[in-house]
Amino acid sequence: MALVGRWPLASQVAVGFVVGGMVCRAAPVGWVVLGRQDYRILKALSRFVVPTRVEGILMNGLTSKEIALRDRADADLAEAYFDSGEARALSLGNRGPIRFDADGRLDSAIVDAYERTGFYIFENVIDDQELGELDEDLASLLDRAPAEEGSAVDAQGRPAVGGGRHPHFLWARPLSDPWGGTTLLNGRHPVRMDEPAPKAGVPEKAIFLMIGLYEEMHSALRLSAHPDMLRVAESLNGPDFVPYNDTIFLKEPGLGASVAWHQDGTTHWESPDWHPNIHGFNFMAQLCRTTPANGLWVIPGSHKEGRIDIPKRVAANGGSTRLPDAVPMLCERGDVAICNRQCLHASFANASLDRRATFVWGFFQHDAVLDVEVDLPATRAGEPARRRRYSADTIRERCELVQLSIDARKARRPKEDSFRYAPCADAADKKWTSESRRAALRRYAEGFIFI
Ligand SMILES: O=C(O)CCC(=O)C(=O)O
Numbered sequence: 001m002a003l004v005g006r007w008p009l010a011s012q013v014a015v016g017f018v019v020g021g022m023v024c025r026a027a028p029v030g031w032v033v034l035g036r037q038d039y040r041i042l043k044a045l046s047r048f049v050v051p052t053r054v055e056g057i058l059m060n061g062l063t064s065k066e067i068a069l070r071d072r073a074d075a076d077l078a079e080a081y082f083d084s085g086e087a088r089a090l091s092l093g094n095r096g097p098i099r100f101d102a103d104g105r106l107d108s109a110i111v112d113a114y115e116r117t118g119f120y121i122f123e124n125v126i127d128d129q130e131l132g133e134l135d136e137d138l139a140s141l142l143d144r145a146p147a148e149e150g151s152a153v154d155a156q157g158r159p160a161v162g163g164g165r166h167p168h169f170l171w172a173r174p175l176s177d178p179w180g181g182t183t184l185l186n187g188r189h190p191v192r193m194d195e196p197a198p199k200a201g202v203p204e205k206a207i208f209l210m211i212g213l214y215e216e217m218h219s220a221l222r223l224s225a226h227p228d229m230l231r232v233a234e235s236l237n238g239p240d241f242v243p244y245n246d247t248i249f250l251k252e253p254g255l256g257a258s259v260a261w262h263q264d265g266t267t268h269w270e271s272p273d274w275h276p277n278i279h280g281f282n283f284m285a286q287l288c289r290t291t292p293a294n295g296l297w298v299i300p301g302s303h304k305e306g307r308i309d310i311p312k313r314v315a316a317n318g319g320s321t322r323l324p325d326a327v328p329m330l331c332e333r334g335d336v337a338i339c340n341r342q343c344l345h346a347s348f349a350n351a352s353l354d355r356r357a358t359f360v361w362g363f364f365q366h367d368a369v370l371d372v373e374v375d376l377p378a379t380r381a382g383e384p385a386r387r388r389r390y391s392a393d394t395i396r397e398r399c400e401l402v403q404l405s406i407d408a409r410k411a412r413r414p415k416e417d418s419f420r421y422a423p424c425a426d427a428a429d430k431k432w433t434s435e436s437r438r439a440a441l442r443r444y445a446e447g448f449i450f451i
Pocket of ligand 1: 346360
């Protein structure tokens with residue numbers, strides 16, 4: 001994306017400093033939309049102009065006050081880490097527009113890059129209309145969310161959404177690490193991340209994750225049935241692919257919690273049939289531009305290593321969670337990344353000025369879930385563990401939501417070619433109505449699959 005706007009370059013640069021390269025909302029007239037290349041140029045220029053202020057905004061996403069509060073040496077280390085990570089990320093060759101071959105399968109060069117690195121960034125997938133619908137639904141959902149953790153009412157005193165049903169809102173102290181070093185989520189986040197001090201006056205807790213979006217966010221459900229994304233799922237997981245989740249990771253500036261280093265899979269590590277794709281993948285749709293400071297970090301190729309001893313890795317790095325071979329997943333608003341659930345990944349506390357909102361939805365291979373028995377993990381303290389076995393019938397019931405989502409999307413975008421979903425070919429004419437929606441969402445929620 002090139003610099004756009006009506007002003008000469010000098011004022012564009014000035015405005016760039018003010019907005020800090022952040023264009024998360026639709027840009028009003030006169031705002032400047034900065035591409036990643038522009039951002040890098042501004043960053044280089046910033047060394048010569050008002051260094052403290054510019055450094056505070058652009059160098060690593062921290063404010064000058066935060067830099068002042070922190071140990072100077074650590075800030076330099078963070079800046080160097082973010083810079084070198086960005087350079088490594090951009091040299092990986094795992095981003096670009098989505099492409100399919102003549103048979104409708106994902107282009108083999110994309111598959112190769114995904115299999116080599118464990119993730120891939122599809123650029124410019126979501127158009128402006130759809131982004132607008134997602135923004136609107138997200139704003140409405142947050143408006144109706146509990147006023148604080150556990151509250152039955154929203155900030156205006158109305159009954160809050162959720163209330164024992166979906167979505168579940170997960171809260172964390174600003175810039176904290178809610179999962180690192182705990183047994184939550186089957187203990188898959190064994191090492192606690194750094195927890196920078198939040199600014200004075202911030203709320204005691206903030207929402208960092210929303211689980212089970214589809215009841216309240218139909219734009220997310222429609223995006224989940226994007227025909228190109230479902231073609232990717234079919235290419236990688238076979239025609240009988242099975243849906244996993246529907247969540248948003250929300251990292252508000254100065255508040256967003258970290259997500260400690262982990263691999264998502266918890267089930268098949270010791271299996272004789274283990275392979276790099278056995279725990280499936282997640283799509284990550286970016287509603288905001290991502291940076292090294294607010295984005296997800298991934299260790300390329302780690303999905304092929306088997307289960308990784310994370311404490312050992314961190315210890316070998318002198319106890320620092322800035323792992324040396326990791327890279328940030330750098331995306332523009334409207335990009336959709338795909339990430340193998342076996343990749344070692346994490347995100348740091350978002351001390352930057354830039355919001356991130358990532359809609360995550362994933363898919364499994366049918367064989368990887370059929371007749372598998374697991375303990376469904378707790379995501380917060382006090383949640384009881386539930387034992388589950390995924391029979392062919394329960395899997396099929398969950399898959400029905402994919403078919404309904406395809407119809408919901410078709411109703412909104414009649415000119416688009418709809419995806420044909422093989423497991424529900426016999427129900428392809430099932431319509432998205434308020435009744436079918438309620439029943440399908442209930443079965444989908446009851447049949448939640450986690451491996
Ligand atoms: O987006 C993030 O910060 C964390 C995402 C993540 O860990 C996941 O989707 O498994």
